[in-house]
Amino acid sequence: MIRLHDNLSSGNGYKARLLLAQLGVPFERVEYDIDRAETRTPEFLRMNPNGRVPVLELEDGRFLPESNAILFYLAEGTPFLPDYRFGRAQVLRWTFFEQYSHEPNIASPRYWITHNLPMTEERRVTLEPKRRLGYAALGVMEGHLKDRKFFVENRYSIADIALYAYTHVADEGGFDLGRFPSINAWLKRVAAQPGHVPITWG
Amino acid sequence: MIRLHDNLSSGNGYKARLLLAQLGVPFERVEYDIDRAETRTPEFLRMNPNGRVPVLELEDGRFLPESNAILFYLAEGTPFLPDYRFGRAQVLRWTFFEQYSHEPNIASPRYWITHNLPMTEERRVTLEPKRRLGYAALGVMEGHLKDRKFFVENRYSIADIALYAYTHVADEGGFDLGRFPSINAWLKRVAAQPGHVPITWG
Numbered sequence: 001m002i003r004l005h006d007n008l009s010s011g012n013g014y015k016a017r018l019l020l021a022q023l024g025v026p027f028e029r030v031e032y033d034i035d036r037a038e039t040r041t042p043e044f045l046r047m048n049p050n051g052r053v054p055v056l057e058l059e060d061g062r063f064l065p066e067s068n069a070i071l072f073y074l075a076e077g078t079p080f081l082p083d084y085r086f087g088r089a090q091v092l093r094w095t096f097f098e099q100y101s102h103e104p105n106i107a108s109p110r111y112w113i114t115h116n117l118p119m120t121e122e123r124r125v126t127l128e129p130k131r132r133l134g135y136a137a138l139g140v141m142e143g144h145l146k147d148r149k150f151f152v153e154n155r156y157s158i159a160d161i162a163l164y165a166y167t168h169v170a171d172e173g174g175f176d177l178g179r180f181p182s183i184n185a186w187l188k189r190v191a192a193q194p195g196h197v198p199i200t201w202g
Numbered sequence: 203m204i205r206l207h208d209n210l211s212s213g214n215g216y217k218a219r220l221l222l223a224q225l226g227v228p229f230e231r232v233e234y235d236i237d238r239a240e241t242r243t244p245e246f247l248r249m250n251p252n253g254r255v256p257v258l259e260l261e262d263g264r265f266l267p268e269s270n271a272i273l274f275y276l277a278e279g280t281p282f283l284p285d286y287r288f289g290r291a292q293v294l295r296w297t298f299f300e301q302y303s304h305e306p307n308i309a310s311p312r313y314w315i316t317h318n319l320p321m322t323e324e325r326r327v328t329l330e331p332k333r334r335l336g337y338a339a340l341g342v343m344e345g346h347l348k349d350r351k352f353f354v355e356n357r358y359s360i361a362d363i364a365l366y367a368y369t370h371v372a373d374e375g376g377f378d379l380g381r382f383p384s385i386n387a388w389l390k391r392v393a394a395q396p397g398h399v400p401i402t403w404g
Contacts, residue, residue: 049342050303064291066298073291089266089275092294096268099302101252125327140251 002027003057005047006202007034009114011107011165012067013054014199018161019074022195029202035115067165068095071158080158090152094159097140098166105134107166110173131174138180141167145182149189156193164190169199204229205259207249208404209236211316213309213367214269215256216401220363221276224397231404237317269367270297273360282360292354296361299342300368307336309368312375333376340382343369347384351391358395366392371401 004020006013006029020027032038032053040051048055048065056064056073064070072092075081082088109130112123141163144151151159168187170177177184190196206222208215208231222229234240234255242253250257250267258266258275266272274294277283284290311332314325343365346353353361370389372379379386392398 049345050299050339058288062288064288064295066295066302068298069291069294072294073287076287076290085275085278086260086264086266088278089271092271092274093266093268096270096298096301097252099298100268100306104302104306122327122331125324129324137252143251 002059003030004028005030005032005044005053005055005057007032007039007053008200008202010034010053011169011199012052012103013202015067015158015161015165016054016056016070016074017202018165018197019071019080019158021197021201022080022193023074023078024195025074068099068158068162071095071162075158080156080161082153082155082157087153091157091159094151095162097137098162101133101140102137102163103166105130105137106170106173106175108173109134109175110166110169113174114172134170134173134175138167138170138175138177138183141186142180142182145186150186156190160186160190165199204261205232206230207232207234207246207255207257207259209234209241209255210402210404212236212255213371213401214254214305215404217269217360217363217367218256218258218272218276219404220367220399221273221282221360223399223403224282224395225276225280226397227276270301270360270364273297273364277360282358282363284355284357284359289355293359293361296353297364299339300364303335303342304339304365305368307332307339308372308375308377310375311336311377312368312371315376316374336372336375336377340369340372340377340379340385343388344382344384347388352388358392362388362392367401 002025004016004027008031038044039053045051047063050065052065054067054070056070064073072081081091109127148154150156151163167183204227206218206229210233240246241255247253249265252267254267256269256272258272266275283293311329350356352358353365369385
């Protein structure tokens with residue numbers, strides 16, 4: 001059986017859980033306590049030397065880190081990934097946008113707050129820039145969704161899963177989603193997809 | 203003809219230039235002055251609402267932002283991308299690693315230094331964490347390359363191009379590559395590939 005090395009509060013882990021659920025692929029979940037550095041043990045670093053969840057473990061024992069690489073791997077050949085070249089490239093474009101411009105600014109404050117981390121000088125100084133860049137990323141999403149139902153070709157895909165993961169809990173990091181009507185309508189459409197599960201499911 | 207909206211000092215732009223050169227695809231390059239916010243004009247934002255180079259403009263006028271999505275798009279069906287599912291996933295795994303754990307820590311200090319940007323409080327406070335995380339990313343690469351010639355399946359691919367772009371100029375951001383012998387041997391192997399061009403080419 002496929003195994004997912006994971007942390008239940010992680011939006012990156014949720015991406016894999018949500019897609020596995022919607023694909024109907026049974027999997028075993030192994031939980032790691034990030035706050036206790038359980039992803040930095042020698043055993044974990046053998047699976048992912050970068051020390052981060054999620055890691056997908058295939059039935060033959062091979063390991064695949066990086067949430068959006070896991071999404072792409074699982075989605076190939078399914079309706080969750082376009083079957084033509086430019087469609088795949090657009091999906092990747094939005095998943096790279098997610099990891100570079102969205103996740104570091106929107107997920108980090110949520111992590112600091114929900115895990116009760118101390119407000120170090122670094123966190124204090126970077127919170128305001130992260131807030132600004134996070135709202136800018138949400139603005140890019142809002143503009144794109146104004147006349148679209150989903151991110152790529154008006155069809156639900158792993159681009160939506162990748163961006164849904166941390167957007168739908170952005171308020172936990174202090175972001176006000178009230179000013180983004182198109183994002184809110186899209187969040188509802190994603191949550192209404194067949195087989196949808198919440199971030200707490202696993 | 204394909205058009206690349208670009209900035210010559212950008213490692214992300216260099217990824218596309220290098221692959222286009224090695225594929226023998228002719229293209230026209232359009233240069234934007236990042237320091238003068240030429241990627242934030244209404245005209246540019248119509249191509250990429252995220253306001254960043256590079257953007258690939260196809261012959262039919264469609265636009266594709268995000269350097270690693272551009273690499274994947276151009277490499278599909280060529281020897282620069284594995285033709286089997288787990289190989290593609292591994293390539294994506296390393297390109298997501300590059301954008302999340304490598305580029306923000308290694309490219310940003312280089313940008314601040316080479317563009318003579320003022321040392322704001324944010325830059326002062328984040329420089330040391332970025333240094334630490336950048337060295338950690340280089341450590342992950344060093345460990346992976348200890349017994350491998352290239353990042354995926356011992357074959358040169360866009361994973362190598364993505365990681366080469368900012369690693370080979372990491373010294374310009376104050377990183378000492380002297381302590382990473384496997385990375386240095388890999389940099390030489392990448393630079394010896396047929397059709398290789400330097401970051402200044404375009």
